[in-house]
Amino acid sequence: MSEKKTKRRDFLFTATTAVGAVGAAAVVWPMIDQMNPDASVKALASTEVDVSALTPGNTLTVLWRGKPVFIRRRTQDEIDEARAVKMEDLIHPEKDEDRAKNPEWLVMLGVCTHLGCVPLNDKGDYNGWFCPCHGSHYDTSGRIRKGPAPWNMEVPKYEFVNANTIKIG
Amino acid sequence: MSDHDYRPKSKVGQWFNDRLPLLTLANHLTDYPTPKNLNYWWTFGGILTFCLITQIVTGLTLAMHYIAHADMAFESVEHIMRDVNYGWLIRYIHANGASMFFLAVYIHIFRSLFYGSYKSPREIIWILGIIIYLLMMAAAFMGYVLPWGQMSFWGATVITNLFSAIPLVGEGIVTWLWGGYSVDNPTLTRFFTLHYLIPFLILGLVVLHIWALHVPGNNNPVGIDIKKPSKDTVPFHPYIVIKDGFALLMFMIVFAFFVFYAPNILGHADNYIEANPMVTPAHIVPEWYLLPFYAILRSVPDKLLGVVAMLSAILILAVLPWLDTSKIRSAVFRPLYKQFYWILVADVLILGYVGAMPAEGLYLLIARVATAYYFLHFLVILPVLGFKEKTLPVPLSITESVLGGSPNLAAVRNKESKIE
Numbered sequence: 001m002s003e004k005k006t007k008r009r010d011f012l013f014t015a016t017t018a019v020g021a022v023g024a025a026a027v028v029w030p031m032i033d034q035m036n037p038d039a040s041v042k043a044l045a046s047t048e049v050d051v052s053a054l055t056p057g058n059t060l061t062v063l064w065r066g067k068p069v070f071i072r073r074r075t076q077d078e079i080d081e082a083r084a085v086k087m088e089d090l091i092h093p094e095k096d097e098d099r100a101k102n103p104e105w106l107v108m109l110g111v112c113t114h115l116g117c118v119p120l121n122d123k124g125d126y127n128g129w130f131c132p133c134h135g136s137h138y139d140t141s142g143r144i145r146k147g148p149a150p151w152n153m154e155v156p157k158y159e160f161v162n163a164n165t166i167k168i169g
Numbered sequence: 170m171s172d173h174d175y176r177p178k179s180k181v182g183q184w185f186n187d188r189l190p191l192l193t194l195a196n197h198l199t200d201y202p203t204p205k206n207l208n209y210w211w212t213f214g215g216i217l218t219f220c221l222i223t224q225i226v227t228g229l230t231l232a233m234h235y236i237a238h239a240d241m242a243f244e245s246v247e248h249i250m251r252d253v254n255y256g257w258l259i260r261y262i263h264a265n266g267a268s269m270f271f272l273a274v275y276i277h278i279f280r281s282l283f284y285g286s287y288k289s290p291r292e293i294i295w296i297l298g299i300i301i302y303l304l305m306m307a308a309a310f311m312g313y314v315l316p317w318g319q320m321s322f323w324g325a326t327v328i329t330n331l332f333s334a335i336p337l338v339g340e341g342i343v344t345w346l347w348g349g350y351s352v353d354n355p356t357l358t359r360f361f362t363l364h365y366l367i368p369f370l371i372l373g374l375v376v377l378h379i380w381a382l383h384v385p386g387n388n389n390p391v392g393i394d395i396k397k398p399s400k401d402t403v404p405f406h407p408y409i410v411i412k413d414g415f416a417l418l419m420f421m422i423v424f425a426f427f428v429f430y431a432p433n434i435l436g437h438a439d440n441y442i443e444a445n446p447m448v449t450p451a452h453i454v455p456e457w458y459l460l461p462f463y464a465i466l467r468s469v470p471d472k473l474l475g476v477v478a479m480l481s482a483i484l485i486l487a488v489l490p491w492l493d494t495s496k497i498r499s500a501v502f503r504p505l506y507k508q509f510y511w512i513l514v515a516d517v518l519i520l521g522y523v524g525a526m527p528a529e530g531l532y533l534l535i536a537r538v539a540t541a542y543y544f545l546h547f548l549v550i551l552p553v554l555g556f557k558e559k560t561l562p563v564p565l566s567i568t569e570s571v572l573g574g575s576p577n578l579a580a581v582r583n584k585e586s587k588i589e
Contacts, residue, residue: 032345035359041349061447066351068447114472116330117323117449133327133453134467135528150472 041065046169048161051105059121061110064168068110068118069156070129071166074140079103081127082141092151096141099155107158107166108142114149129153197383202402203409204389206567210284211387212416213277214379219417220270221375225368227263235315237361239354242317243443261432267309268435269424271458274302278486283510285498286388292490294381299487301374306483308367309456311360318440319450325352325360327453331466334473351446391570392498393563401567452527460524461517465543467528468536478540485547492547494555502561506554513546 047064051071054060057078060071074082082096083103100106112119117133124130125146126139136147143152158168175196177186186192234253236245249256278298281287287295314325329346333339348355386397395401403409427435435457439450455463465482469475485492500507520539526532564570 035348035355036345037347037349038355041353041355063447066349066353066446114330115327116333117327117453118447132449132451133323148467148470148472148475 046167048165048167050164051166052164056104062168064156069168070106070108070110070121070142070153072106074100074104074106078127078140082139082143085139085141085143089145091144094141094143094152096143099141099143099152102160105166106140106142107168108153108155111153112136112149113144113151113153114147119153199404199406201383201405202386202398203405204387204395204401204567205403205408206389206391206570207387207409207412208390209412209416210276210280211389212413213273213280215413216273216417216420217270217277218375219420220266220273221368221371223266224263224270225372227259227266228365228368230259231263232365235361237315237358239317239357239444242315242357246316258428261428265424265427265432265435267312268427268456268458269420270305271309273420274305275458278302279514281388282513283500284388284390285392285493285495285500287490288493288498289490290385291382291388294378295490296487297374297378297381299483301371301378302486303483304367304371304374306459308364308371309458311364311367313440313456314357314360315364316440317357317444319442319444319448320437320440320453322352322444322446323449323453324455325356329356331476331479334476336473353446388498389567390499391501391564391567393565393567395567454525457521457525460522461520462524464520464524464536465540467524468533468540482540482543485544489547489551493551495551495558495560496555497560497563499563502563503554503558504561505558509546509550509554513543516542516546 044065047062049060049062049071051060051073054071054073056073057075058073061068062071063069079096079100082100085096087093087095096103099108110118112131112133114131114134114136117131119129119131119136119138121129124137126137128140128142128145129138130136131138131147131149134148136149137145138149138153139145141152142155144150156168158166161167175193177183177192182192231249234245234249234256236242246260249260251257253259281295281298310324310328314321329343329352332342332346335342344350346356347353348359386395386402389395398404437454454460462479462482466475466479469478495503495506497503500510516539519535520543523532523536523539528536
């Protein structure tokens with residue numbers, strides 16, 4: 001019994017366990033992955049919005065992938081306010097120039113990065129958005145300034161198809 | 170099990186019992202020696218069993234009429250309330266039953282905290298109980314999502330987003346939980362499936378919980394080990410059965426009051442508005458039984474640390490048997506612990522209150538102090554108290570304490586000498 005030599009049976013044990021583990025993993029993965037977004041959910045990946053009726057100082061909220069997207073046509077005051085902010089004052093430093101390529105238009109997910117509520121327009125200490133759930137304040141560029149949210153509101157992939165239409169996604 | 174020598178009286182019974190010893194089990198359960206000094210705080214185990222069975226039976230009947238689909242769930246709940254025969258009654262029992270379940274479980278947990286029921290040799294009973302409690306919270310949360318009202322939807326959004334606090338993989342986990350890019354139909358159908366499954370998991374754990382209980386036997390108000398069976402015990406049937414039955418009746422009066430006279434008082438009016446992903450209700454609050462933990466979550470200004478604090482507040486209970494260093498179980502003989510115990514009760518109630526209030530100003534400050542104290546109680550006060558506290562003399566037997574008229578003999582003698 002004290003012999004330490006690897007036996008034929010040890011090899012069989014190891015090989016069987018290894019093959020069994022791979023087999024089990026191959027069965028478990030489909031059971032886990034079935035919970036990920038399915039093909040029909042992924043198919044709704046982009047949406048086109050007509051923004052011709054939107055006047056400066058107003059926000060349009062549209063649904064994209066089940067989430068609200070804020071399309072804000074900003075006034076010159078709001079743009080100036082957003083661009084005057086120093087980077088060191090920001091919790092999640094991002095330049096307004098990077099968030100709104102066309103300064104008049106701010107397009108972002110209307111989802112608070114804390115726990116996913118929809119922030120309210122024209123509210124809060126920074127004239128931007130305020131989340132009623134846990135009190136996060138966002139500025140006119142949708143950047144987090146005060147409260148528990150860790151990041152700025154996310155800017156999704158979007159483009160102007162023509163002067164009046166934005167394609168999100 | 171102590172009754173291996175049990176033999177059924179009838180021939181048929183013997184024949185059956187030799188093949189499947191169910192009658193031996195039944196005999197063990199009826200004769201099970203129970204400390205004779207158990208008070209009414211010990212009746213909540215039976216009450217909780219009643220709550221679980223009630224939730225399963227009403228849940229099964231509701232599932233016969235409910236439709237788990239984002240477009241139809243809200244309407245199907247209204248259909249249950251208006252059209253289904255006695256649908257209103259079944260749903261109100263189920264919805265208020267969840268609250269009654271938590272009411273009973275909190276009393277049950279605080280009973281254990283007072284009398285030291287979590288201490289050796291009952292750690293496994295306690296840990297099984299904490300797992301049951303966690304599953305109860307999961308089941309209650311998912312059940313609250315099913316009516317697909319505004320609170321359902323936004324509660325689901327906020328709670329699932331807690332996982333996004335996990336570094337790197339958080340967002341992926343949330344998408345996986347949702348089955349999409351927001352809470353939607355795939356989320357609803359999986360929540361319904363899990364909500365259906367969890368009660369049966371709880372049932373299995375309850376069997377283990379009771380099995381583990383029957384190994385050392387019940388703790389008791391004086392918290393001393395007893396010989397069983399002996400003069401210190403009575404058989405479970407009829408003594409405890411009658412006592413539990415009476416307490417259950419009292420409990421059912423409270424239950425029936427909510428069901429028939431205030432069926433919506435514990436709910437939230439916003440949940441009678443259908444889910445709308447474009448509008449968040451002005452003030453999101455969880456059900457009352459989750460408020461203390463919600464207050465802890467909000468009292469930490471950092472997202473990840475807030476989630477960690479909230480989970481720790483629950484999981485810290487699992488290691489309680491090793492945090493409490495005192496050898497004496499019952500708070501009756503621990504004059505200092507008894508005071509800290511009541512401070513903890515007040516602390517949790519305060520957390521529950523501020524959890525329902527907006528997280529700002531004075532409320533936020535109170536929540537932070539109360540959160541700090543909660544952890545202080547378990548991590549500092551309890552370990553230190555075991556070494557520093559001067560405990561009172563413990564009676565040698567339950568009979569001694571019963572005949573003395575109070576579980577605390579020393580206190581009785583003290584009082585008597587003062588009166589003289």
